[in-house]
Amino acid sequence: MRLNDLPTPSLVVDVAALEHNLQTMAKALPGRRLRPHVKATKCTALAKRQAALGHTGFCCATVREMEGLAAAGLGDDLLLANETLDARRLGALEARVTVAVDSAETIDAAARGGVREVLVDVNVGLPRCGCAPEDAGRLADLARRRGLSVRGVMGYEGHVMGLATRAERKTACDAAMAKLRAAHAQVGGDVISAGGTGTFDVNDVATEIQAGSYSLMDTWYAARELPFRPAVFVWSTVISRGPAWWVCDAGLKSLGMDHGNPAIDGAKVWFCSDEHVTFAADAASASPFAAKVGDRVRVWPAHVDPTLAYHARLHLADGEDVVDVWEIDLRGW
Amino acid sequence: MRLNDLPTPSLVVDVAALEHNLQTMAKALPGRRLRPHVKATKCTALAKRQAALGHTGFCCATVREMEGLAAAGLGDDLLLANETLDARRLGALEARVTVAVDSAETIDAAARGGVREVLVDVNVGLPRCGCAPEDAGRLADLARRRGLSVRGVMGYEGHVMGLATRAERKTACDAAMAKLRAAHAQVGGDVISAGGTGTFDVNDVATEIQAGSYSLMDTWYAARELPFRPAVFVWSTVISRGPAWWVCDAGLKSLGMDHGNPAIDGAKVWFCSDEHVTFAADAASASPFAAKVGDRVRVWPAHVDPTLAYHARLHLADGEDVVDVWEIDLRGW
Numbered sequence: 001m002r003l004n005d006l007p008t009p010s011l012v013v014d015v016a017a018l019e020h021n022l023q024t025m026a027k028a029l030p031g032r033r034l035r036p037h038v039k040a041t042k043c044t045a046l047a048k049r050q051a052a053l054g055h056t057g058f059c060c061a062t063v064r065e066m067e068g069l070a071a072a073g074l075g076d077d078l079l080l081a082n083e084t085l086d087a088r089r090l091g092a093l094e095a096r097v098t099v100a101v102d103s104a105e106t107i108d109a110a111a112r113g114g115v116r117e118v119l120v121d122v123n124v125g126l127p128r129c130g131c132a133p134e135d136a137g138r139l140a141d142l143a144r145r146r147g148l149s150v151r152g153v154m155g156y157e158g159h160v161m162g163l164a165t166r167a168e169r170k171t172a173c174d175a176a177m178a179k180l181r182a183a184h185a186q187v188g189g190d191v192i193s194a195g196g197t198g199t200f201d202v203n204d205v206a207t208e209i210q211a212g213s214y215s216l217m218d219t220w221y222a223a224r225e226l227p228f229r230p231a232v233f234v235w236s237t238v239i240s241r242g243p244a245w246w247v248c249d250a251g252l253k254s255l256g257m258d259h260g261n262p263a264i265d266g267a268k269v270w271f272c273s274d275e276h277v278t279f280a281a282d283a284a285s286a287s288p289f290a291a292k293v294g295d296r297v298r299v300w301p302a303h304v305d306p307t308l309a310y311h312a313r314l315h316l317a318d319g320e321d322v323v324d325v326w327e328i329d330l331r332g333w
Numbered sequence: 334m335r336l337n338d339l340p341t342p343s344l345v346v347d348v349a350a351l352e353h354n355l356q357t358m359a360k361a362l363p364g365r366r367l368r369p370h371v372k373a374t375k376c377t378a379l380a381k382r383q384a385a386l387g388h389t390g391f392c393c394a395t396v397r398e399m400e401g402l403a404a405a406g407l408g409d410d411l412l413l414a415n416e417t418l419d420a421r422r423l424g425a426l427e428a429r430v431t432v433a434v435d436s437a438e439t440i441d442a443a444a445r446g447g448v449r450e451v452l453v454d455v456n457v458g459l460p461r462c463g464c465a466p467e468d469a470g471r472l473a474d475l476a477r478r479r480g481l482s483v484r485g486v487m488g489y490e491g492h493v494m495g496l497a498t499r500a501e502r503k504t505a506c507d508a509a510m511a512k513l514r515a516a517h518a519q520v521g522g523d524v525i526s527a528g529g530t531g532t533f534d535v536n537d538v539a540t541e542i543q544a545g546s547y548s549l550m551d552t553w554y555a556a557r558e559l560p561f562r563p564a565v566f567v568w569s570t571v572i573s574r575g576p577a578w579w580v581c582d583a584g585l586k587s588l589g590m591d592h593g594n595p596a597i598d599g600a601k602v603w604f605c606s607d608e609h610v611t612f613a614a615d616a617a618s619a620s621p622f623a624a625k626v627g628d629r630v631r632v633w634p635a636h637v638d639p640t641l642a643y644h645a646r647l648h649l650a651d652g653e654d655v656v657d658v659w660e661i662d663l664r665g666w
Contacts (some may be wrong), residue, residue: 260483273491306586332645
């Protein structure tokens with residue numbers, strides 16, 4: 001099958017770019033040094049590729065992702081890097097399961113739910129989940145009293161990922177990781193789990209890096225001095241042409257929009273509607289966009305995670321040939 | 334089942350608010366005066382309620398929505414209010430099918446695809462699909478020469494929907510509809526299809542109004558002097574509490590974000606992550622938000638259409654009781 005035989009919009013990954021990204025990361029963070037975050041891709045077929053490269057521990061944001069990886073035989077070491085009160089579903093899994101806890105309530109849920117191992121989640125600067133660093137030891141003691149094994153700490157420096165340069169990220173990451181190191185001194189355990197695609201090569205405190213976006217990338221991360229290539233796009237058809245613009249059939253239901261508009265080569269995107277992207281040629285571009293109604297166009301998402309969550313399938317393309325189709329099978333909750 | 338028995342996040346509709354909205358619209362625009370737009374809800378069960386109220390013609394944004402309505406026995410009069418080059422799938426349907434055309438290419442696709450009826454889509458001010466008003470007669474002639482029956486014109490005044498007051502929308506809608514009326518004079522036919530939830534009661538040119546959001550609503554439309562009630566929310570669990578904030582388990586994958594952050598009663602939403610909403614109590618509120626970890630919270634979406642497209646099911650609630658579950662079965666393309 002050729003790309004032009006796909007209905008549009010369809011989600012497509014360039015296999016050469018994907019392989020480049022997977023190999024680059026496996027070289028930088030071999031084996032268990034990387035704990036791939038499946039929230040970005042929600043695809044067990046892609047997770048199997050990562051496991052084949054040596055990354056056999058995985059990281060999830062939802063219970064559904066944990067269940068799906070366990071069912072796919074990828075349950076060697078699954079971390080729910082998020083808080084949950086719905087821990088009975090985790091306790092029922094045939095897999096090694098660890099869950100993040102940051103409160104008496106989430107510790108209680110883990111213990112009653114039959115989960116055996118936890119990480120104490122520490123707030124390292126992003127106002128989201130995680131306890132205060134000085135509270136981590138108390139929570140670890142509480143978890144141990146409830147019969148839970150405390151493997152160590154987790155702390156996501158999400159506020160660092162968006163900084164434009166590697167140097168800025170290094171400075172901010174060091175400050176965040178000083179907090180995590182202090183918490184770890186109180187908690188103990190072998191694991192310091194942290195990081196993401198934006199800090200994979202500047203975080204030298206974490207024993208394992210929780211990166212996911214690196215495999216497929218998006219325009220937001222592409223602007224941040226990283227060695228990974230944009231690998232995923234929405235394949236779309238030009239369905240209308242106005243006096244000074246084109247319209248293609250991607251839109252708000254095929255693109256995550258929280259990082260702003262997607263990109264089209266040689267074009268300026270004006271706005272997105274439910275099933276439309278309106279865009280004009282960029283006169284400043286070396287090759288300004290030009291097309292006729294019926295032509296296909298690559299639409300590059302600004303944020304990979306919420307883009308993938310809209311699609312049922314990922315089409316693997318080698319040039320213009322569709323060589324495989326992967327189910328995006330970890331969607332929902 | 335009770336609301337608290339649902340896993341979170343789950344999409345929930347308040348049946349009393351939904352019924353209020355459906356009845357209010359059916360009174361204002363009875364029978365075929367409303368052509369419900371299913372893009373907002375993507376749910377054949379909801380479409381069947383609308384058909385039972387007399388609205389037996391439907392409006393779609395995707396070929397998949399057309400296929401799903403036809404398969405559900407709702408094919409009396411289906412309009413794809415969008416351009417497509419993929420018209421063979423439409424020609425194969427056992428239903429009355431009409432498609433919007435705005436170019437020689439889309440007319441050719443319709444004719445070759447076995448579609449029999451078209452509307453000429455006219456640009457009435459939104460830079461998206463639609464021909465120039467003065468070009469509509471030429472396209473109608475071209476369509477007739479290709480053997481297509483031209484039922485009339487369509488023109489979506491999408492640039493009008495966001496205006497805050499009914500009076501502003503009336504003025505802007507009149508200007509847009511003057512263009513559509515001029516085009517219709519060149520094209521002929523019985524149908525002038527236009528409008529949406531924001532102009533349902535100010536558009537007095539259209540023979541049928543294409544409204545969809547009215548049934549479930551969102552915070553964006555709720556701010557626009559309309560008689561419809563917010564009916565749909567994401568049911569979520571508070572999973573973490575910080576020094577000055579809470580975190581619940583909705584997020585970028587359960588909420589359309591192009592209209593900005595969702596709302597939580599008595600709270601100010603700070604930001605959304607993939608599976609988190611971080612928010613603080615609103616001290617200016619009559620009842621500022623307060624909760625403990627494990628409590629549930631209603632998260633009100635800012636834009637209903639891309640929110641629905643993330644969810645597989647819509648849970649119908651009468652107070653705290655879940656009384657039915659509808660599949661959101663028209664997703665994908």
